[in-house]
Amino acid sequence: MTARLSILVIEDDKSICSFITTTLSGNGYRVRAAFTGREGLSLAASLCPDVILLDLGLPDVDGCEVLQKIRLWSHVPIIIISARNEEQEKVKALDMGADDYITKPFGIAELMARIRTSLRHNSGSSPATTYRALDLEINFQKRLVLLQGKQIHLTQIEYQLLTLLAKNSGRVLTYNFIMNNIWGPYIDGNNQILRVNMANIRRKIEQNPAQPQYVFTEVGIGYRMRENDAVTAL
Amino acid sequence: MLKKLQTLRKRNEHLYSVLFSVVCMAITIAAAAIYGGTAGRDPSNVTLLFIFSLIIISCNTIGYFYGLLCSLLAVLWLGLTQDVSPGSLFITFLGMAAVTIFISALISHSTTQSELIAEREKQLAEAGLEKTRANLLRAISHDLRTPLSGILGNCLIFLENQSLLSEQEKRQIVTNIQESSDWLINMVENLLSITRIREDRPIINTTDEIVEEVIGEALQKMEKRHPGCTIHVTIPDDFILLPMDVVLIEQVILNLLENALRHSGSKEPVDMVVEDEPDYVSFTIRDYGIGIPENMLNSLFEGTYYSAVHAPDAQKGMGIGLVICKTIISAHQGTILGRNHEHGAEFIFTLPKKK
Numbered sequence: 001m002t003a004r005l006s007i008l009v010i011e012d013d014k015s016i017c018s019f020i021t022t023t024l025s026g027n028g029y030r031v032r033a034a035f036t037g038r039e040g041l042s043l044a045a046s047l048c049p050d051v052i053l054l055d056l057g058l059p060d061v062d063g064c065e066v067l068q069k070i071r072l073w074s075h076v077p078i079i080i081i082s083a084r085n086e087e088q089e090k091v092k093a094l095d096m097g098a099d100d101y102i103t104k105p106f107g108i109a110e111l112m113a114r115i116r117t118s119l120r121h122n123s124g125s126s127p128a129t130t131y132r133a134l135d136l137e138i139n140f141q142k143r144l145v146l147l148q149g150k151q152i153h154l155t156q157i158e159y160q161l162l163t164l165l166a167k168n169s170g171r172v173l174t175y176n177f178i179m180n181n182i183w184g185p186y187i188d189g190n191n192q193i194l195r196v197n198m199a200n201i202r203r204k205i206e207q208n209p210a211q212p213q214y215v216f217t218e219v220g221i222g223y224r225m226r227e228n229d230a231v232t233a234l
Numbered sequence: 235m236l237k238k239l240q241t242l243r244k245r246n247e248h249l250y251s252v253l254f255s256v257v258c259m260a261i262t263i264a265a266a267a268i269y270g271g272t273a274g275r276d277p278s279n280v281t282l283l284f285i286f287s288l289i290i291i292s293c294n295t296i297g298y299f300y301g302l303l304c305s306l307l308a309v310l311w312l313g314l315t316q317d318v319s320p321g322s323l324f325i326t327f328l329g330m331a332a333v334t335i336f337i338s339a340l341i342s343h344s345t346t347q348s349e350l351i352a353e354r355e356k357q358l359a360e361a362g363l364e365k366t367r368a369n370l371l372r373a374i375s376h377d378l379r380t381p382l383s384g385i386l387g388n389c390l391i392f393l394e395n396q397s398l399l400s401e402q403e404k405r406q407i408v409t410n411i412q413e414s415s416d417w418l419i420n421m422v423e424n425l426l427s428i429t430r431i432r433e434d435r436p437i438i439n440t441t442d443e444i445v446e447e448v449i450g451e452a453l454q455k456m457e458k459r460h461p462g463c464t465i466h467v468t469i470p471d472d473f474i475l476l477p478m479d480v481v482l483i484e485q486v487i488l489n490l491l492e493n494a495l496r497h498s499g500s501k502e503p504v505d506m507v508v509e510d511e512p513d514y515v516s517f518t519i520r521d522y523g524i525g526i527p528e529n530m531l532n533s534l535f536e537g538t539y540y541s542a543v544h545a546p547d548a549q550k551g552m553g554i555g556l557v558i559c560k561t562i563i564s565a566h567q568g569t570i571l572g573r574n575h576e577h578g579a580e581f582i583f584t585l586p587k588k589k
Contacts, residue, residue: 209446210446219480
């Protein structure tokens with residue numbers, strides 16, 4: 001790493017903010033904190049950070065508004081910090097262009113993993129040609145899915161779903177996002193078809209569908225696939 | 235038409251009674267007139283017809299008034315059309331009046347009875363709700379106060395004796411604070427989930443969820459809270475769709491699993507078994523530990539016990555968690571029970587399938 005990556009934290013709670021900033025600077029990032037939405041917006045414009053952590057419940061402006069304003073001019077990864085019991089808010093923020101979310105209370109490891117994932121997906125490096133994690137391997141060019149070296153047969157839709165998740169491994173993808181990508185924008189809002197397909201995929205690649213190793217469910221929000229080991233971590 | 239009549243009956247009983255009496259009397263008079271036209275008629279049969287009609291009227295009108303009025307009308311009609319002596323007419327009237335009064339008294343008695351019963355049931359239900367709420371509040375205050383005093387105490391020790399404490403002691407103090415905070419966060423999540431159930435809306439917002447996804451996520455959270463814990467899950471091969479409020483059910487699963495880890499006093503893996511029955515799906519969480527103490531078995535879900543015997547456990551009481559489980563499952567119209575099996579304790583809850 002030549003230059004230290006910079007992170008902007010927009011969070012009004014002082015103690016959580018200091019916890020995050022201490023953790024991040026301890027891990028080699030340059031951190032700036034903003035306590036209000038307006039301050040956060042101006043800092044985002046002047047600093048051009050590499051990642052923004054954004055709390056949805058800000059005192060002055062709605063977190064989603066901040067998100068929208070930043071998205072008008074920047075593709076910087078934005079990670080939402082949110083409390084539990086706010087699935088709707090999270091989904092809304094994710095569909096509005098947030099990259100990921102993390103739920104309070106969270107641990108240091110989880111926060112670091114989220115930041116690394118979003119940095120990697122935004123680094124603009126050429127997309128991976130293979131996905132590898134534990135016993136699962138996907139070769140995107142040959143369209144091959146191997147589990148413990150044996151080929152797994154997937155239907156067309158199942159393969160598309162799995163590769164979409166694998167190419168975005170480590171990130172949460174909302175039901176809406178997946179539906180739009182696989183079935184196009186004109187499919188109706190019912191995500192039953194997606195979930196049935198996911199259940200079938202689970203039966204093909206997971207040992208126990210209730211204890212998945214590769215594709216994790218974020219109930220009410222979407223799916224997240226295990227990190228790709230084939231990509232060298234940042 | 236019938237439905238309209240029913241709503242009218244509820245809204246304006248007197249109007250309904252008037253209408254009912256008029257219609258009934260009209261039909262009877264018409265029938266009597268037709269019968270009166272036939273050969274070999276017998277006045278006593280006409281009287282019988284009227285008595286029958288009066289019985290129906292008294293059954294369906296409120297108070298004595300309408301029945302008596304109709305009796306009077308019937309006698310008047312009889313007097314005008316049949317050739318009977320005023321004396322026997324008076325006796326007929328007395329007979330009819332007696333019948334209507336008797337029936338009306340019977341009816342009004344039974345309605346007051348059933349109203350009383352309904353009232354009493356309502357009171358009982360309210361008292362039950364009140365009791366649950368009181369127990370919950372008591373359990374909450376108890377469960378919150380203990381870890382909070384722990385945190386406060388540890389902070390005070392740290393701040394006042396900083397220079398005297400060894401590194402290891404400091405570490406211990408902070409670890410204590412962390413454990414208590416973890417516990418508090420858990421508790422608050424439980425309380426938050428309760429707020430999703432509102433009293434004015436006994437049935438919660440459910441969506442169709444795939445059972446394995448819900449369990450999968452609950453286990454992920456479990457792994458995050460207790461790294462390295464092992465839970466064996468057995469689930470049917472077919473995927474099961476079940477209507478539920480997923481956040482709440484996850485909370486139930488987490489509470490039960492956490493209890494199994496904390497209170498079983500054993501390191502044996504916990505079993506979780508899902509069974510697909512025709513009308514419901516059952517979830518069993520089974521540990522292989524010391525089991526539930528006998529004296530707690532009957533009041534597991536009431537949050538009333540804080541037994542002195544189990545003092546060490548009282549701090550991390552199972553109190554609130556189970557009360558909340560019960561509330562959540564009841565709101566889903568399901569059942570929950572806790573019992574001992576040969577080698578430990580098991581909790582079973584069921585959720586009904588969509589009809």
